Every structure is written in C-alpha cells, then in structure tokens.
Amino acid sequence: MSICHSTRNHFSSSAGVTLRACSNTSENASGAPFCQQKLVSAPSCSNCPIEKLYMPMPNHSVTLPIAEESFSSWCHRLQPRTAAQWRANDEILNLKPHPLAELRLRDPDFESPPVFESRIKDAFGLKKVAFFERFRADCLWLVPHTVGDYACADCIANALRQHGRIVLMKSWRYLLAPICPKHSKILTDYGRRKSSYLQFLTGPPVPLRLTITGSALDAVIKAGLKVQVLMLKLEKQLVSNPHSAGTREFSIFHARKYIMEFLLHAAHYGAGLATQFVTTPRAGDVALTDMRFKLLMKVGALQANAAERTCALIMMGIITGYVTRQEIEELNNQTEYVRSWWACRWDPEFLGTSCSQIYKSHDQTYSRQIRNALGTFNHKHTKAFVRGMALEPL
Numbered sequence: 001m002s003i004c005h006s007t008r009n010h011f012s013s014s015a016g017v018t019l020r021a022c023s024n025t026s027e028n029a030s031g032a033p034f035c036q037q038k039l040v041s042a043p044s045c046s047n048c049p050i051e052k053l054y055m056p057m058p059n060h061s062v063t064l065p066i067a068e069e070s071f072s073s074w075c076h077r078l079q080p081r082t083a084a085q086w087r088a089n090d091e092i093l094n095l096k097p098h099p100l101a102e103l104r105l106r107d108p109d110f111e112s113p114p115v116f117e118s119r120i121k122d123a124f125g126l127k128k129v130a131f132f133e134r135f136r137a138d139c140l141w142l143v144p145h146t147v148g149d150y151a152c153a154d155c156i157a158n159a160l161r162q163h164g165r166i167v168l169m170k171s172w173r174y175l176l177a178p179i180c181p182k183h184s185k186i187l188t189d190y191g192r193r194k195s196s197y198l199q200f201l202t203g204p205p206v207p208l209r210l211t212i213t214g215s216a217l218d219a220v221i222k223a224g225l226k227v228q229v230l231m232l233k234l235e236k237q238l239v240s241n242p243h244s245a246g247t248r249e250f251s252i253f254h255a256r257k258y259i260m261e262f263l264l265h266a267a268h269y270g271a272g273l274a275t276q277f278v279t280t281p282r283a284g285d286v287a288l289t290d291m292r293f294k295l296l297m298k299v300g301a302l303q304a305n306a307a308e309r310t311c312a313l314i315m316m317g318i319i320t321g322y323v324t325r326q327e328i329e330e331l332n333n334q335t336e337y338v339r340s341w342w343a344c345r346w347d348p349e350f351l352g353t354s355c356s357q358i359y360k361s362h363d364q365t366y367s368r369q370i371r372n373a374l375g376t377f378n379h380k381h382t383k384a385f386v387r388g389m390a391l392e393p394l
Helices: 071-079 081-092 113-124 131-133 154-163 215-238 248-262 293-303 306-319 325-335 348-357 364-372 380-389
Strands: none
Touching: 071 081, 071 113, 081 113, 154 215, 154 306, 154 325, 215 248, 215 306, 215 325, 215 380, 248 364, 293 364, 306 348, 348 380, 364 380
C-alpha cells in the first residue's frame, strides 16, 4: 500500500485549504493521477490508504443561513474547504469570469441566487431543492443596492458576539422597514455598495441628518414601528398571493404607497415634506431639474434614508387614519420643544397645508392622482388633509 505525504496550499490569507498530494503517480481508469482527483481539508496523516484518503469528506463548510439573512451576507460567511468551493465562492464575490456590465444590473441579494444556485449546490453538496427559497424577497418595494446599504448596529454587534461574523438581514433592504423592530432603532446608512458587487458596509456611516433626539426620537420610532408592521404585513400578503391584483387590499396598499412617495418627493427645490420634518433638508441636486413630478416621487422614495422613510410612514399613517388622535397628541407633546427647522405639527390638516406650500412651485399635475389615492380612505383625517391641501373634497 502506498504511503501518503501531505502538503499544504493556502488559497487565501484569511482561510487555508489543504491540498493533499500523493507521491504515488499511478493512474486510475480515467488516466488521471490520484493526486489530481481530490482537494480535501483533512488534517495531515501518514500510513493512510489511498482509497480512504480520496473518499469524499463530510461537508462541514456550509454555514446554514440565519433566519432572514440576505444572500450576499451568507456568501461572505461561507468557509470553503475544497478547491471547487473556493472557485464557486470567489466567482460570486468577485465576478471576475463574468461580464460585469450585465451582472451589475442584477440585485445581489434577490436576483443573484438563481444565477449561482447550481454551482453552489454542486460545490457544497447542497441537496435540499428549496434551499435558495429562503433568500427570496418577501417584499417587492426595495431600496436599490446601488443607492445605499442600511443596517442595525446593535444587530451587527450581536452577530459578531454570537457568530463571529457580520450578518445582514434581507429585511434591511425593504423600503418599508427603516426601523429595527428588535432594538427599536432607525437603521444606520452606510452608503452605496462598491463596484466589487458584494462588498458592503465598506465606508463610514452616512449621517441621517436627524433634528430630534431623546424622548422625541423614541416617540417617532414607536409610531413609525407601528405603521411599519402594518405595511410589511400587507405587502407580504400581497406578494405571497399571485391573485391579489384587483383586491381591496391591493388598492389600499398601493394608495398608501403612493402617499408615501408623494411625501418623499425629490427635487432640487421643494422636496417632499417627509424629507425635512425630522431631518434637515436634502442637499440640492440639479440633475433632478427636468424630471416630471411623478418620476420625482419614485426617485425620492428610493433615495430616502431610513429617518425620512420613518417620517413618511408616520405621516401616511396619520393621513389615512391608522395613527390615532391620541397617538398624534403624544407625538406632538414629545416633539414640542425639539421642532424641525420650520416647526410643523403632526396634524393631518397642517400636513396638508404644508404640502400645498411646498409643492406650489410645481405644476399641479399631481393634484388628481394624489386625490384619487386619498379617495381610497373614508376617514376624517384624510378629509382634513385634503382640506389642508385645498383639493376638491372627497
């Protein structure tokens, strides 16, 4: 029986892969030397039979995704042990063999899994057919990865303590989830991802431009979290039901979404009310000058940071009657002494008046669409907002 001599070949400075080489160059039936057949990560040994040395090793390299973990986060936590696993993982993280222009159009968290699914399954020996279903987006209104990455610093700290690695949640990409429900904190903005595709949280945090702190901020987060739970539940129900189009729930969700986009409107002047209520106004952007109002609404929502989205959730909840009068008064009491730069109140009619003043420099093409969206709700708060905007009564 031949005697084996092990040599080590480290493929990466961060994790080593052991290449087990055999001094016996005898060939198998296919004509390939035994020493070219397997890369394994077993410890060094001597006097071990060739047939045992090259048997498939148990796969301990796949770390099962944590509940609700994103695909790109899981890929970074994989610990390859074989050459095939290293190649598959490097292909995903670096994309060197691929036409980058094409793959950059794909969402790394929600559109990449099908592209690499077969290669990952083959390399890591994954057998479960629906393994990659866990990475599917439960919501469709997403913050583009090219705009920014958002994360809860407390969640990251907990993951580092428990798992020794950063873990990112896929829900942090949902536009309707700007608040961490576990820690009741607005997500931190880390800016856009680098061009290396799956590299995230690479820069310093971007300021959220908040103008409130302490108990005032706590009250805003509490109200925002209530509306966030409602909207996420509704969106997930619609996404999971392929026949939801045309239903009452479908109309309600899209009306609420339209109101949020209206409040997050982007412009080089007169940006939406939710972008300057609990935050300082956005910097001007001349690139937005010639865009039509409806497009500016969609752009503004996608560009909004987590604090602005929290504000839009609350305002939409107030306007549609989901936030009660008692909760509105609590918000006003808590934020009375830390007003935003123009001292607005959490009040449906006052919000309508403020929107009318902000958008008066724009053409009035938005009036009919926003009134139609508001018409979905038969609530006194909605009617008060319509009065404030000086729209035709519902």
